[in-house]
Amino acid sequence: MAGHVSEAVLRRLPRYYRYLKELEANNVMQISSQELAETMGLTASQIRQDINCTGGEGRQGFGYSVVQLRRHIGGVLGIQHRQNMIIVGAGNIGSAVALSDSFRDSNFITIGIFDVDPAKIGRRIGSLTVLDYADIAAFLALNPVHIAVLAVPISSGQAVVDRLHTLGINAYWNFVPTDLIIPDGATIVSVHLEEGLQILSYKIRENDPGL
Amino acid sequence: MAGHVSEAVLRRLPRYYRYLKELEANNVMQISSQELAETMGLTASQIRQDINCTGGEGRQGFGYSVVQLRRHIGGVLGIQHRQNMIIVGAGNIGSAVALSDSFRDSNFITIGIFDVDPAKIGRRIGSLTVLDYADIAAFLALNPVHIAVLAVPISSGQAVVDRLHTLGINAYWNFVPTDLIIPDGATIVSVHLEEGLQILSYKIRENDPGL
Numbered sequence: 001m002a003g004h005v006s007e008a009v010l011r012r013l014p015r016y017y018r019y020l021k022e023l024e025a026n027n028v029m030q031i032s033s034q035e036l037a038e039t040m041g042l043t044a045s046q047i048r049q050d051i052n053c054t055g056g057e058g059r060q061g062f063g064y065s066v067v068q069l070r071r072h073i074g075g076v077l078g079i080q081h082r083q084n085m086i087i088v089g090a091g092n093i094g095s096a097v098a099l100s101d102s103f104r105d106s107n108f109i110t111i112g113i114f115d116v117d118p119a120k121i122g123r124r125i126g127s128l129t130v131l132d133y134a135d136i137a138a139f140l141a142l143n144p145v146h147i148a149v150l151a152v153p154i155s156s157g158q159a160v161v162d163r164l165h166t167l168g169i170n171a172y173w174n175f176v177p178t179d180l181i182i183p184d185g186a187t188i189v190s191v192h193l194e195e196g197l198q199i200l201s202y203k204i205r206e207n208d209p210g211l
Numbered sequence: 212m213a214g215h216v217s218e219a220v221l222r223r224l225p226r227y228y229r230y231l232k233e234l235e236a237n238n239v240m241q242i243s244s245q246e247l248a249e250t251m252g253l254t255a256s257q258i259r260q261d262i263n264c265t266g267g268e269g270r271q272g273f274g275y276s277v278v279q280l281r282r283h284i285g286g287v288l289g290i291q292h293r294q295n296m297i298i299v300g301a302g303n304i305g306s307a308v309a310l311s312d313s314f315r316d317s318n319f320i321t322i323g324i325f326d327v328d329p330a331k332i333g334r335r336i337g338s339l340t341v342l343d344y345a346d347i348a349a350f351l352a353l354n355p356v357h358i359a360v361l362a363v364p365i366s367s368g369q370a371v372v373d374r375l376h377t378l379g380i381n382a383y384w385n386f387v388p389t390d391l392i393i394p395d396g397a398t399i400v401s402v403h404l405e406e407g408l409q410i411l412s413y414k415i416r417e418n419d420p421g422l
Contacts, residue, residue, distance in 0.1 A: 096304050
């Protein structure tokens with residue numbers, strides 16, 4: 001993989017990836033940093049700098065090969081590899097993640113979903129059956145899992161992380177609306193859906209102070 | 212409402228709000244900027260500055276009243292008011308948003324969910340019935356709606372925004388994984404779930420380059 005990419009550049013890479021995938025789907029073969037800049041609302045020099053940071057290369061007077069650059073950025077993000085996920089919590093969010101095709105298209109494959117609720121255990125969600133959280137250690141002993149999706153209530157979030165960490169899970173995609181304490185060496189990315197809605201609420205009023 | 216808050220401060224406000232709500236739930240009455248800084252991983256002076264920017268006030272030697280500050284920040288975000296939402300797209304994400312209690316707790320109330328799929332129209336999702344998207348103009352003529360949640364496939368995202376905008380909707384919470392063109396004066400906040408997962412993927416490899 002490429003050297004360390006700064007947090008600011010890293011946050012833009014998925015957007016580059018998404019644009020390039022759309023271009024590829026539309027059979028665009030090559031693109032200049034100027035064209036990419038216009039679609040993405042960035043400057044051409046910013047784009048060249050970002051791509052340089054990741055070790056990607058264009059050609060003077062030609063620009064970037066869409067396929068090559070998409071693959072290169074995918075490689076930096078590590079999404080050319082299949083990554084197995086488990087989901088803890090088979091509620092609304094856990095089910096939506098399990099059923100989503102878009103994660104599967106990026107090689108994130110949900111191989112198990114767990115809950116403690118007897119009413120949910122045994123239920124089908126897409127091609128999966130909800131498993132008993134009490135059996136998670138045995139499941140993890142048999143199946144390689146790279147990422148745990150946390151979709152449990154606030155009250156059990158920390159206990160689930162602590163347990164999964166002792167079972168060897170080091171990466172968490174967190175939907176629990178609280179800040180969880182993550183052990184050294186582990187990684188968490190949190191999705192606080194409500195925050196986006198609150199920011200939208202502020203902006204509505206800023207645009208229309210009469211509200 | 213308070214004056215303009217910078218984008219950087221705005222992005223932190225929901226987190227302040229969440230912390231203060233948790234403190235309030237734990238019956239903590241007052242908190243110093245130093246204590247808030249420790250829990251939030253910021254500096255005390257950063258916190259005082261942020262809160263000052265929003266027009267909030269503490270007292271020397273006392274700190275902040277948790278209830279007052281939570282209400283103040285809620286007021287800046289505009290979430291003391293009830294805001295009606297409609298959801299377009301009754302798939303996995305649309306259903307999860309419709310069923311979530313946490314948005315309702317912040318006064319974001321889903322009053323309608325729409326789809327074009329005859330198999331989904333008429334189905335119950337929690338207390339709502341999926342309505343025919345063809346009838347959305349009549350619905351909007353009768354019901355005040357502040358926010359539209361976009362949970363449709365990429366291919367119909369832009370057409371839905373364009374239609375809803377002509378019907379008077381100016382705020383969009385977007386789950387469509389593409390960049391939509393938003394008319395002047397309208398506001399969009401996009402949730403690109405996959406981006407978080409891709410960033411997590413990068414970080415896993417950064418922590419463990421052997422992968």
